[in-house]
Amino acid sequence: MRILLVEDDRQMADYLRKALVESGATVDQAGDGREGLLMAASGDYDVLILDRMLPGLDGLGIVRTLRASGNRTPVLFLSALGEVDDRVEGLRAGGDDYLTKPFAFSELQARVEALLRRGVSEAPETRLCVADLEMDLLKREVQRAGRPIQLQPREFRLLECLMQQAGRVVTRTMLLEQVWDYHFDPQTNVIDVHISRLRGKIDKGFEPPLLHTVRGAGYMIRAE
Amino acid sequence: MTPPALALVGAWTELRERAVRILRSSTFRLALLYVLLLGVSVAILLEFIYWSTAGYMDRQIEATIQAEIRGLAEQYRQRGLTGLTAVISERVARDPVGSSVYLLVDGELHLIVGNLDRWPVELPDADGWISFHLRERGPDRSEEHEARAQVFRLRSGLRLLVGRDVRDLEAIRAVILEALGWGLAITAGLALVGGWLMSASLVRRLESINQTSREIMEGDLSRRIPLSGSGDDFDQLAASLNRMLERIEALMAGVRQVSDNIAHDLRTPLTRLRNKLELLRAELPDSGSARSLAEETISDAEEMLATFNALLRIARIESGSRRSAFGALDLVPLAEDVVELYEPVAAERDQRLTLERGGPAWILGDRDLMFQALANLVDNAIKYTPVGGRLGVQLNVADDRVRLVVTDDGPGIPSELRERVFRRFFRVDDSRSTPGSGLGLSLVLAIVQLHRATIELGDNGPGLRVVLGFESWMVRDT
Numbered sequence: 001m002r003i004l005l006v007e008d009d010r011q012m013a014d015y016l017r018k019a020l021v022e023s024g025a026t027v028d029q030a031g032d033g034r035e036g037l038l039m040a041a042s043g044d045y046d047v048l049i050l051d052r053m054l055p056g057l058d059g060l061g062i063v064r065t066l067r068a069s070g071n072r073t074p075v076l077f078l079s080a081l082g083e084v085d086d087r088v089e090g091l092r093a094g095g096d097d098y099l100t101k102p103f104a105f106s107e108l109q110a111r112v113e114a115l116l117r118r119g120v121s122e123a124p125e126t127r128l129c130v131a132d133l134e135m136d137l138l139k140r141e142v143q144r145a146g147r148p149i150q151l152q153p154r155e156f157r158l159l160e161c162l163m164q165q166a167g168r169v170v171t172r173t174m175l176l177e178q179v180w181d182y183h184f185d186p187q188t189n190v191i192d193v194h195i196s197r198l199r200g201k202i203d204k205g206f207e208p209p210l211l212h213t214v215r216g217a218g219y220m221i222r223a224e
Numbered sequence: 225m226t227p228p229a230l231a232l233v234g235a236w237t238e239l240r241e242r243a244v245r246i247l248r249s250s251t252f253r254l255a256l257l258y259v260l261l262l263g264v265s266v267a268i269l270l271e272f273i274y275w276s277t278a279g280y281m282d283r284q285i286e287a288t289i290q291a292e293i294r295g296l297a298e299q300y301r302q303r304g305l306t307g308l309t310a311v312i313s314e315r316v317a318r319d320p321v322g323s324s325v326y327l328l329v330d331g332e333l334h335l336i337v338g339n340l341d342r343w344p345v346e347l348p349d350a351d352g353w354i355s356f357h358l359r360e361r362g363p364d365r366s367e368e369h370e371a372r373a374q375v376f377r378l379r380s381g382l383r384l385l386v387g388r389d390v391r392d393l394e395a396i397r398a399v400i401l402e403a404l405g406w407g408l409a410i411t412a413g414l415a416l417v418g419g420w421l422m423s424a425s426l427v428r429r430l431e432s433i434n435q436t437s438r439e440i441m442e443g444d445l446s447r448r449i450p451l452s453g454s455g456d457d458f459d460q461l462a463a464s465l466n467r468m469l470e471r472i473e474a475l476m477a478g479v480r481q482v483s484d485n486i487a488h489d490l491r492t493p494l495t496r497l498r499n500k501l502e503l504l505r506a507e508l509p510d511s512g513s514a515r516s517l518a519e520e521t522i523s524d525a526e527e528m529l530a531t532f533n534a535l536l537r538i539a540r541i542e543s544g545s546r547r548s549a550f551g552a553l554d555l556v557p558l559a560e561d562v563v564e565l566y567e568p569v570a571a572e573r574d575q576r577l578t579l580e581r582g583g584p585a586w587i588l589g590d591r592d593l594m595f596q597a598l599a600n601l602v603d604n605a606i607k608y609t610p611v612g613g614r615l616g617v618q619l620n621v622a623d624d625r626v627r628l629v630v631t632d633d634g635p636g637i638p639s640e641l642r643e644r645v646f647r648r649f650f651r652v653d654d655s656r657s658t659p660g661s662g663l664g665l666s667l668v669l670a671i672v673q674l675h676r677a678t679i680e681l682g683d684n685g686p687g688l689r690v691v692l693g694f695e696s697w698m699v700r701d702t
Contacts, residue, residue, distance in 0.1 A: 012492075015499055022506075088549075102495030102529055105502050154564060180565060184596040185534070187603045187664055193568040216505070216522060 001025040001116060004045045006036030008054050019105045033057025040066055045073055047115050052079040060093045067094035074115035106217035110169045128163040131223040133202060133210055135163055144206055154179065155198050162221045171218035195219055231698065255419035266411045270404040277400055281393050289374055293386050309337045325371055327385040348375050358389055370394060429458050445473045491532055498525040534663040541670040552697055553594060555585040555628060559619050562598045566606060574612045581619040585626045587694040589675050597671040600664040601630040601690055609634030626694040633687040642681040
């Protein structure tokens with residue numbers, strides 16, 4: 001996993017690099033927009049992590065230039081701004097995800113892994129499997145150990161989102177964004193309640209449990 | 225009502241309100257005063273014109289009568305009474321229904337000669353002038369008209385009246401009067417139109433100042449009052465206001481800069497602290513008191529960050545810059561999503577959360593912020609209502625207003641505290657036993673104000689009833 005990190009805040013950059021390296025990635029680092037663009041265009045990276053505000057050339061400019069030249073490397077924006085229009089602007093310019101500072105490292109890690117996966121799979125899948133849990137995306141059916149499970153539409157999307165990222169952590173914010181499509185700050189952990197409902201349907205009465213809580217990070221569907 | 229009918233009613237209401245506003249404005253009153261003053265001045269001027277033209281004709285008539293009298297007096301002096309009667313008879317015979325009037329009577333007022341049938345009853349003034357009414361002097365003339373004459377007593381006790389029928393003068397006088405009347409009416413009309421135009425232009429310029437002030441009050445400090453370029457008093461006023469606004473904006477920007485700096489300076493090290501704690505946690509063994517201590521410290525740091533973020537968020541929303549993300553928004557699916565998201569949370573507390581809605585409820589707004597506001601209200605309702613309570617979200621559209629109501633049957637908020645719950649960090653529950661930052665309703669208020677909407681806290685008997693009122697947004701068919 002090769003990651004290019006373009007961030008002008010020295011301390012932030014060092015911390016992120018250290019954390020990413022520890023989680024098994026190779027990280028190249030650039031401190032300003034021009035240098036970042038040159039490295040992104042010439043190197044072969046799996047994910048680009050770009051700060052929105054950079055000296056020289058800002059994050060938006062880098063992405064626009066890359067996309068215009070046909071480079072489709074997944075891009076995650078980091079921003080201190082965090083207004084909706086900034087997010088929309090970033091995604092419109094060709095960014096794939098958007099993370100507002102300050103963020104937990106686990107959040108960044110989960111999103112980077114999701115982006116990596118998105119980069120790999122070209123054709124949309126029609127069938128998702130984790131151990132004996134199967135999801136048919138065309139028929140909108142779920143079964144475990146051959147037994148059909150009835151899910152509400154939102155529960156279906158929640159499970160789909162988790163199964164797309166099977167084996168990887170999905171954070172609560174990612175679930176809110178992808179399943180409910182709202183960018184907001186829930187005062188209580190509403191997602192936890194939905195997860196426990198889902199758990200009651202797919203794990204109750206089956207062995208082993210597949211839906212796990214990852215403390216301080218989010219949730220994960222995993223076979224073992 | 226159908227949308228076009230509603231639009232028509234809306235346009236009419238707006239027109240009426242506009243008319244009332246104009247009628248109430250001081251500029252219109254000034255214009256009215258201008259019309260009155262001009263009208264009075266013109267009326268005085270026209271009266272003078274009338275007086276001088278009509279007076280001139282009166283003097284002409286009197287001069288004619290006096291010339292005739294001089295002629296008759298000459299005859300009387302040369303030929304005596306017989307000469308006088310002969311001349312009068314001759315003149316009357318020559319012109320039986322002419323404009324000259326003669327009458328010679330004896331002391332008993334018996335007719336001697338003349339073309340009047342009787343001596344007028346009116347009394348002459350000190351100079352012997354008399355005005356009286358003539359009747360039926362021709363076959364086709366049955367109406368009365370005015371005559372003016374001078375009367376004399378002759379030495380023999382006879383009385384002589386010499387005068388002229390002034391009906392032509394009356395006719396001319398009427399024509400002049402009519403012309404002057406029209407003149408006055410046209411002047412008044414022109415003054416009214418001029419005054420109206422002047423007032424409309426004043427109202428327009430005041431309205432542009434008003435409009436700008438309103439936009440500024442709603443948070444758009446970058447607005448400036450447009451100048452007409454004429455350099456008049458209004459332009460000078462606008463320029464002064466603009467300079468004042470620039471000063472305020474500079475000061476505000478300074479304050480925001482300072483608070484942004486504080487936010488940045490505090491948030492960044494806090495984030496680093498949290499991130500380092502995460503790294504530390506990863507180093508610690510999976511179980512043990514050190515690990516759980518690290519986790520508690522992380523969640524403390526996260527709580528601080530969340531409070532800080534919420535404060536910054538409120539400040540940003542209050543600054544009004546977020547309105548650029550507004551669009552037409554149907555609150556029905558949004559309310560459905562909030563209720564669907566929170567229904568399991570309520571169910572965990574054995575509460576029933578229901579949604580009542582009618583047709584689409586379009587407003588102009590920000591989807592994510594509106595979701596946040598409603599989520600906060602529902603979240604509060606769930607938190608403060610005891611186990612087994614009933615919670616409701618209602619949406620209705622009436623009279624161009626969209627009302628979003630959140631009700632519960634919990635303890636409610638005492639009326640004396642209702643204003644204060646919107647303050648930052650205020651909490652009804654002093655013990656702070658329920659989780660929360662005390663910023664939830666402050667955020668709701670900021671969002672409501674950004675949407676130019678209203679919020680009311682009421683009694684649900686028992687419980688709390690929160691009503692948000694929005695202006696309905698017409699979606700135009702394209």
